[in-house]
Amino acid sequence: MEKSASKQPPPTTTAEKYRNNFLREVEDNVEEGEWVKMCIQCGVCSGSCPLGSAWEHPPQELFMMIRAGQREQVLRSDSMWMCTSCYNCIVRCPRQLPITHIMHGLANYAHRLGIAPAQNPTRRFAKIFWDNIAHSGRVNELLLSIKLYFMNGFGEGIRMAYHMAGMGFAMFKTGRLDPFGLFMHKGIDNAKELQTMLTKAREIEDRRRGLGLGVAVKAD
Amino acid sequence: MADVIASNETILVVGAGISGLTAALEAAECGKQVILLEKNPAIGGRVSQLYRYFPKLCKPACGLEINVRRLKANPRVRLITMAEVTAIDGQAGDYTVSVHIRPRFVNENCTACGACAEVVNQEIEDTFNYNMGTVKAAYLPHNAAYPQRYLLDPSLIGSPEAQAAKAVCKYDAIDLEMQDEQLQIKAGAIIWATGWKPYDAAKIQAYGYDRFENVITSVEFERMMDKYGPTGGRLLRPSDGKEARNIAFIQCAGSRDQNHLPHCSRICCMASLKQSTYLSEQYGQDSDARASIYYIDIRVIDRFEDFYRKVQADEKVHFIKSKVASVVEDSSNGDVILHGVNTEGYHRYANHHDLCVLAIGMQPSVPASKINGGIRGDSSGFIELDINNGAIFGAGCASNALDVNRAAQSATAAALYAIQTVNRVARAEQTMIGE
Numbered sequence: 001m002e003k004s005a006s007k008q009p010p011p012t013t014t015a016e017k018y019r020n021n022f023l024r025e026v027e028d029n030v031e032e033g034e035w036v037k038m039c040i041q042c043g044v045c046s047g048s049c050p051l052g053s054a055w056e057h058p059p060q061e062l063f064m065m066i067r068a069g070q071r072e073q074v075l076r077s078d079s080m081w082m083c084t085s086c087y088n089c090i091v092r093c094p095r096q097l098p099i100t101h102i103m104h105g106l107a108n109y110a111h112r113l114g115i116a117p118a119q120n121p122t123r124r125f126a127k128i129f130w131d132n133i134a135h136s137g138r139v140n141e142l143l144l145s146i147k148l149y150f151m152n153g154f155g156e157g158i159r160m161a162y163h164m165a166g167m168g169f170a171m172f173k174t175g176r177l178d179p180f181g182l183f184m185h186k187g188i189d190n191a192k193e194l195q196t197m198l199t200k201a202r203e204i205e206d207r208r209r210g211l212g213l214g215v216a217v218k219a220d
Numbered sequence: 221m222a223d224v225i226a227s228n229e230t231i232l233v234v235g236a237g238i239s240g241l242t243a244a245l246e247a248a249e250c251g252k253q254v255i256l257l258e259k260n261p262a263i264g265g266r267v268s269q270l271y272r273y274f275p276k277l278c279k280p281a282c283g284l285e286i287n288v289r290r291l292k293a294n295p296r297v298r299l300i301t302m303a304e305v306t307a308i309d310g311q312a313g314d315y316t317v318s319v320h321i322r323p324r325f326v327n328e329n330c331t332a333c334g335a336c337a338e339v340v341n342q343e344i345e346d347t348f349n350y351n352m353g354t355v356k357a358a359y360l361p362h363n364a365a366y367p368q369r370y371l372l373d374p375s376l377i378g379s380p381e382a383q384a385a386k387a388v389c390k391y392d393a394i395d396l397e398m399q400d401e402q403l404q405i406k407a408g409a410i411i412w413a414t415g416w417k418p419y420d421a422a423k424i425q426a427y428g429y430d431r432f433e434n435v436i437t438s439v440e441f442e443r444m445m446d447k448y449g450p451t452g453g454r455l456l457r458p459s460d461g462k463e464a465r466n467i468a469f470i471q472c473a474g475s476r477d478q479n480h481l482p483h484c485s486r487i488c489c490m491a492s493l494k495q496s497t498y499l500s501e502q503y504g505q506d507s508d509a510r511a512s513i514y515y516i517d518i519r520v521i522d523r524f525e526d527f528y529r530k531v532q533a534d535e536k537v538h539f540i541k542s543k544v545a546s547v548v549e550d551s552s553n554g555d556v557i558l559h560g561v562n563t564e565g566y567h568r569y570a571n572h573h574d575l576c577v578l579a580i581g582m583q584p585s586v587p588a589s590k591i592n593g594g595i596r597g598d599s600s601g602f603i604e605l606d607i608n609n610g611a612i613f614g615a616g617c618a619s620n621a622l623d624v625n626r627a628a629q630s631a632t633a634a635a636l637y638a639i640q641t642v643n644r645v646a647r648a649e650q651t652m653i654g655e
Contacts, residue, residue, distance in 0.1 A: 047545025047560030094477035
């Protein structure tokens with residue numbers, strides 16, 4: 001039997017390992033995190049971000065905060081959740097940092113640790129989308145829309161559904177939306193196998209990162 | 221009997237800018253025979269296009285004048301203008317260099333009287349002024365050009381205007397039959413001093429050099445200050461000829477950028493600091509003119525630090541720590557608007573300026589990979605000092621991004637390497653002949 005699983009330290013030990021060294025923690029655990037130290041703080045990413053004014057901490061400030069060891073402020077921030085993957089920053093970065101990917105990596109890491117802002121709409125949408133597609137291997141558009149619209153309560157859901165009715169009908173006409181999706185949704189042929197693969201992938205990723213978060217990774 | 225080695229003690233210097241001139245004169249003043257090639261019709265290179273040197277703010281004409289005087293006084297230097305190297309054969313101590321010489325259509329009789337230019341109407345791009353204007357197709361490269369001789373642009377040849385120019389010349393200086401020439405030069409060592417060129421600003425897409433008239437480069441800005449330059453020495457912005465009083469300087473335009481030039485061009489910080497002083501010179505100390513310098517970090521080394529402090533103390537010069545994200549144009553008045561984030565405090569800005577000057581990066585005119593089928597250079601194409609390069613030595617900005625002072629130092633070093641090479645070869649030959 002695999003012994004390594006039982007050997008992995010609990011999450012608290014992981015955090016202890018990186019005490020006062022948040023940069024190292026990011027390098028080891030965040031996708032493309034090893035690039036953070038390459039930032040020269042020129043600010044071109046922050047200036048190039050089309051949603052920049054909506055961010056509490058633009059990318060280059062996040063990089064500085066990481067180096068300054070501001071772990072809580074970074075991981076609990078909703079800034080990196082604002083990234084829309086327009087890639088402006090990556091194109092202009094003079095050091096060619098994969099900034100978009102780092103932003104998603106940070107968001108993902110915070111989520112896995114269970115400390116990402118719970119009410120952040122991007123995070124909630126991402127969760128809804130992931131659960132939706134991971135379940136059957138194919139997006140159930142009707143269920144996805146309903147869950148998304150009613151995310152903020154019943155009244156808001158009705159309003160949104162009414163607002164988007166035209167779009168829904170157009171999608172139905174072009175075969176992009178199954179009106180019976182609530183009752184039966186045709187996923188991929190063997191969704192169970194997909195789920196096995198996803199579980200295995202997560203295991204490998206956790207092992208590679210030495211996270212040892214195991215089941216806790218599922219996060220709320 | 222020992223074979224006589226076909227050696228040559230001549231040193232060939234390619235490029236007669238400040239580095240090539242320095243190297244050629246240092247070698248010649250040490251007693252070596254020197255052939256100095258220049259691609260352009262006049263010597264002086266980029267330095268002749270500067271308005272002022274930093275940090276003393278004196279005029280480059282002064283430094284060039286001294287070198288021209290040394291050149292005129294030294295019989296060991298043979299200067300060939302309008303000449304380009306096409307091939308190099310052989311090895312250290314014994315090179316045969318093929319040179320292509322373009323016709324000037326004007327011979328040594330020329331007194332630079334300018335009569336030919338008066339009868340010629342055809343105009344060509346003014347490359348001396350970075351194409352900011354045009355010149356007559358019969359022209360003197362610039363006022364202080366050495367040699368002080370006119371030339372005719374090849375596009376003029378065969379036209380009635382060329383005949384008119386020939387007819388009007390009192391000194392029989394115009395020779396319309398001049399042809400391209402090929403030359404073979406024997407040399408023991410080669411000093412490669414082809415200098416630098418500004419990075420193609422249009423490639424920095426977000427700054428809109430190719431789209432907005434009022435985004436210019438630092439080298440163009442430098443030409444504006446010249447009394448005989450394209451704007452008659454006034455800081456007039458290209459779109460409407462309005463006086464530019466609120467000027468933005470963007471540092472690292474191309475430099476220190478993996479998408480453009482990976483290296484630091486070294487001169488641009490000091491160049492912008494220098495150019496910020498032009499505003500006081502142009503508009504007076506008490507004017508409302510101001511300069512805004514957008515920078516990642518100001519790289520001024522050793523004694524330049526004093527210059528930086530002096531500029532910092534000038535309240536008309538603002539420093540914004542930020543790599544500008546993008547430049548857009550206000551189409552109503554031609555102003556440029558700079559967008560970005562000031563990283564000191566993370567303040568988002570959209571600043572309006574009359575004119576935006578890109579402190580453009582420096583790249584080698586001829587990368588090392590294009591010399592003699594490829595010699596050792598660094599990742600940016602600057603020539604490295606390498607045993608595998610034989611006796612081809614880089615000097616000045618062909619070897620690194622350097623300011624004028626350091627280019628001259630580098631040229632002196634290259635001259636010494638070349639002298640050592642030819643001396644070594646000469647000694648070996650004497651030994652063999654002696655046997």
